[in-house]
Amino acid sequence: MSTRPRTPADFMEVANQGLYIGGEWRPSSDNATIEVRDPATAEPFASVASASGHDVIAAVESASDAAESWANTAPRERGEILRRTFELMADLEDEYAALIVKEMGKTFAESKGEMRYGSEFFRWFSEEAVRNDGSLTIAPAADKRIIAIGQPIGISVLITPWNFPAAMATRKIAPALAAGCPVILKPASDTPLTALALAATLEEAGVPPGVVNVVPSNRSSEVVPRLLEDQRVRKLSFTGSTAVGRQLLIGAATNVVSCSMELGGDAPFLVFEDADIADAVDGAMVAKLRNGGQSCIAANRFLVHAAVAEDFAGQFSEAMRTITLGPGMQAGVGLGPLINAAAQEEMREIVDVAADAGASVRVGGNAPDRPGYYFEPTLLSDVLTDSPILGREIFGPMAPMITFETEEEAIELANDTVHGLASYLYTTDLARGLRVAEAIESGMVGINRGMISDPAAPFGGVKQSGLGREGSHEGMKEFLETKYIAASW
Numbered sequence: 001m002s003t004r005p006r007t008p009a010d011f012m013e014v015a016n017q018g019l020y021i022g023g024e025w026r027p028s029s030d031n032a033t034i035e036v037r038d039p040a041t042a043e044p045f046a047s048v049a050s051a052s053g054h055d056v057i058a059a060v061e062s063a064s065d066a067a068e069s070w071a072n073t074a075p076r077e078r079g080e081i082l083r084r085t086f087e088l089m090a091d092l093e094d095e096y097a098a099l100i101v102k103e104m105g106k107t108f109a110e111s112k113g114e115m116r117y118g119s120e121f122f123r124w125f126s127e128e129a130v131r132n133d134g135s136l137t138i139a140p141a142a143d144k145r146i147i148a149i150g151q152p153i154g155i156s157v158l159i160t161p162w163n164f165p166a167a168m169a170t171r172k173i174a175p176a177l178a179a180g181c182p183v184i185l186k187p188a189s190d191t192p193l194t195a196l197a198l199a200a201t202l203e204e205a206g207v208p209p210g211v212v213n214v215v216p217s218n219r220s221s222e223v224v225p226r227l228l229e230d231q232r233v234r235k236l237s238f239t240g241s242t243a244v245g246r247q248l249l250i251g252a253a254t255n256v257v258s259c260s261m262e263l264g265g266d267a268p269f270l271v272f273e274d275a276d277i278a279d280a281v282d283g284a285m286v287a288k289l290r291n292g293g294q295s296c297i298a299a300n301r302f303l304v305h306a307a308v309a310e311d312f313a314g315q316f317s318e319a320m321r322t323i324t325l326g327p328g329m330q331a332g333v334g335l336g337p338l339i340n341a342a343a344q345e346e347m348r349e350i351v352d353v354a355a356d357a358g359a360s361v362r363v364g365g366n367a368p369d370r371p372g373y374y375f376e377p378t379l380l381s382d383v384l385t386d387s388p389i390l391g392r393e394i395f396g397p398m399a400p401m402i403t404f405e406t407e408e409e410a411i412e413l414a415n416d417t418v419h420g421l422a423s424y425l426y427t428t429d430l431a432r433g434l435r436v437a438e439a440i441e442s443g444m445v446g447i448n449r450g451m452i453s454d455p456a457a458p459f460g461g462v463k464q465s466g467l468g469r470e471g472s473h474e475g476m477k478e479f480l481e482t483k484y485i486a487a488s489w
């Protein structure tokens, strides 16, 4: 379309134009499409082009044609394009948010929150684009100099999940463009529309053809290996499950492609006996129910000191009872549907398995009898440390609660996982807070906070939760390669 998208219908029209490759919209080479469903009704409402292996290689060609010129574009100019993108996204916040509600299901208020977080990456990296700092060191041998500079790593493949259709993409596109790299974005096939709308916004902001390519595909296991086999691709930045990330790391090994991996989490939420319980419950509601619990940093296990467990469980269940389920655009709704039927079925299964293992369902536990993929906010207490529901990423509005007696036991339980993305802890003793934060094996820790995401902070995990960091000053470095120049004069 020639004019900028201004309404939700315009956004839909943009997304229906096809794949975005080399600054043009085109159908898939074999006319394959993806059916997109509204999780609030389970009905399909849009059909978008599904990229083939041929299409993704066309995207590499376009990125390759654009690479040199983009790398040589003045950092200030790249920064100004990113800044314009931020402004356009802020201007179109409601339209984008409505699209996110439609394809992903979260509430309109939460979708606007995602837009504010997601667009901020463009503002943050518009400022970082001009801060590509290197170093000049006097060598120990004194008569030599060690110069280190950061150069764009090259063509970057970005693969994103469905849970934050805007923010997971902007968190990668913005630092890659700031660093001077062209990108090929493959969004999740459940939520391709927001990513395609982003292509239109980036074009309007002045991103040259080929620098950003967007190729939704429901043939990921076929097309992503094609990308990784192409020697022009030098970077893979992936956000998704640990299982798929592991597979992609193996694929990336052939051409030794640099990988940044934002993978699954198993966040513990610790409540100590000295915590302000009302405050901890407020934090728990955000850490558990934001995005319907479908967040990599969602609290996955509540570890509560035995002395305050009953008080916490009582207040937490009361707070959960006040939440209204419904379609994301409906006023007063606090929790939208889950992404698809499989996710809903998984919640049912977890409740059954937990109950069989002796857990009590304090509140919720059911999928309401209505169209769409809804599930009630659920609190499971009396969960034992060897319960079969532990050790898996729940990805829904369900909170298993376990009790502990000592700080050492709490730390041991928190670290008893292969994951290490986020953790949360509530205590009024800051010394304990910092001591426990340092002992917990995770990339991020919230002390007396249920919400930790911030574009200015380094986001990422340890152990099997990932490699590398997004956001902050570190985010752009993932798209830069350090060159050492040995000099004498």
Ligand code: NAD
Pocket (backbone or CB within 6 Å): 159, 160, 161, 162, 163, 168, 186, 187, 188, 189, 220, 221, 222, 224, 225, 239, 240, 241, 242, 244, 245, 247, 248, 261, 262, 263, 264, 265, 295, 296, 297, 393, 421, 461, 465, 466
């Ligand atoms: P997923 O791993 O199934 O899919 C992620 C992306 O990979 C999608 O674009 C998907 O189409 C693609 N994909 C799937 N199979 C593939 C294959 N065989 N080859 C190549 N690509 C493939 O994850 P999801 O269900 O979309 O998202 C949920 C997961 O993402 C959760 O595990 C969550 O913790 C994780 N996540 C992590 C972060 C983080 O920052 N660490 C953020 C959001 C989500």
